[in-house]
Amino acid sequence: MQVAVMGAGAVGCYFGGLLALAGHDVTLIGRPNHVAAIEANGLRLETKTGTQMIPLKAASDPSAITPPDLVLFCVKSADTEAAGRALQPRLKPDSVILSLQNGVDNASRLQAAIGHPVIASVVYVGTEMAGPGHVRHHGRGELLIGASAQSDVIAATLTSAKIPTTVAPDIDQALWSKLILNCAYNALSAVADLPYGALLAIDGTEQVVRNVIEECIAVARACGVSIPDDVLTKTLALPGAMPSQKSSTAQDLARGKPSEIDFLNGTVARLGAAHGVPAPTNLALTVMVKLVESRRGSGAS
Ligand SMILES: NC(=O)C1=CN([C@@H]2O[C@H](COP(=O)(O)OP(=O)(O)OC[C@H]3O[C@@H](n4cnc5c(N)ncnc54)[C@H](OP(=O)(O)O)[C@@H]3O)[C@@H](O)[C@H]2O)C=CC1
Numbered sequence: 541m542q543v544a545v546m547g548a549g550a551v552g553c554y555f556g557g558l559l560a561l562a563g564h565d566v567t568l569i570g571r572p573n574h575v576a577a578i579e580a581n582g583l584r585l586e587t588k589t590g591t592q593m594i595p596l597k598a599a600s601d602p603s604a605i606t607p608p609d610l611v612l613f614c615v616k617s618a619d620t621e622a623a624g625r626a627l628q629p630r631l632k633p634d635s636v637i638l639s640l641q642n643g644v645d646n647a648s649r650l651q652a653a654i655g656h657p658v659i660a661s662v663v664y665v666g667t668e669m670a671g672p673g674h675v676r677h678h679g680r681g682e683l684l685i686g687a688s689a690q691s692d693v694i695a696a697t698l699t700s701a702k703i704p705t706t707v708a709p710d711i712d713q714a715l716w717s718k719l720i721l722n723c724a725y726n727a728l729s730a731v732a733d734l735p736y737g738a739l740l741a742i743d744g745t746e747q748v749v750r751n752v753i754e755e756c757i758a759v760a761r762a763c764g765v766s767i768p769d770d771v772l773t774k775t776l777a778l779p780g781a782m783p784s785q786k787s788s789t790a791q792d793l794a795r796g797k798p799s800e801i802d803f804l805n806g807t808v809a810r811l812g813a814a815h816g817v818p819a820p821t822n823l824a825l826t827v828m829v830k831l832v833e834s835r836r837g838s839g840a841s
Pocket residue numbers: 546547548549550551552569570571600614615616617619622623626640641642643663664665666667668669788800
């Protein structure tokens with residue numbers, strides 16, 4: 541299968557690398573530093589069991605790539621429209637596009653920007669770029685994808701490439717459940733620059749987390765999304781499962797990258813306001829992350 545990965549970063553390189561190992565013809569579309577390293581040496585995939593160099597194609601400009609059968613769309617949420625428009629001229633009418641992004645609206649925003657159907661997915665993986673053309677895998681690696689006429693075939697293709705993939709009966713519920721996890725912990729970990737275990741050791745943090753989750757559930761329900769009863773318990777269990785991990789938002793701030801906060805707590809605050817559902821804790825966390833970002837931008841220390 542001809543595969544294009546839009547966004548040769550932590551998620552795109554990991555899943556693109558696995559598809560290349562399974563024999564698919566993969567092109568990673570990314571920034572020139574990653575493209576140069578991949579063209580020179582292949583993609584370096586580091587896992588807990590070892591490191592391998594995977595030969596595959598890479599391009600910084602999508603305008604010359606072979607029209608893809610499958611696109612893994614893996615840029616950060618703020619880049620969705622621009623990256624989609626850059627890729628759009630290379631799409632075939634039957635190209636299948638999977639959005640492998642956090643947040644609940646990337647697939648619909650991309651679809652609106654390019655006028656081509658997009659399948660949403662929820663990504664359960666821990667990966668990071670450890671250097672140019674070098675992706676490090678920390679754990680997991682499964683996908684839940686939305687239902688469509690192509691989804692069963694795509695899920696089978698991905699699963700046979702060692703990417704366990706299930707077609708979700710209710711993708712909005714799955715996307716919101718992951719969003720709730722991100723809203724509960726990402727901003728707090730980023731503002732404090734602390735891992736989850738240390739966060740919860742501070743008096744009052746758990747109450748803030750509970751408030752965030754309850755606001756998210758109320759906003760989701762106002763948006764017509766059904767949220768399972770156990771979401772509160774499951775979300776509260778995260779720090780126990782990964783006490784030493786910092787959120788991706790904390791990592792974005794530490795690297796001087798723009799965060800996805802507008803697409804996490806910011807989305808809940810915005811949708812809450814639109815539906816008349818109060819979400820003050822989500823708004824406060826959004827603003828706190830933006831304040832940290834603006835302090836960095838202003839050069840203050
Ligand atoms: N990393 C993880 O473990 C997980 C990530 N996710 C989600 O997956 C999505 C992707 O995250 P992640 O892979 O970590 O992000 P990364 O920043 O590692 O990867 C995205 C890459 O795409 C590049 N890019 C953006 N726009 C373009 C463009 N137009 N052309 C070429 N390259 C472009 C970015 O470059 P630049 O930085 O220069 O803009 C960056 O190198 C996010 O929504 C994230 O929340 C979900 C689960 C786990």
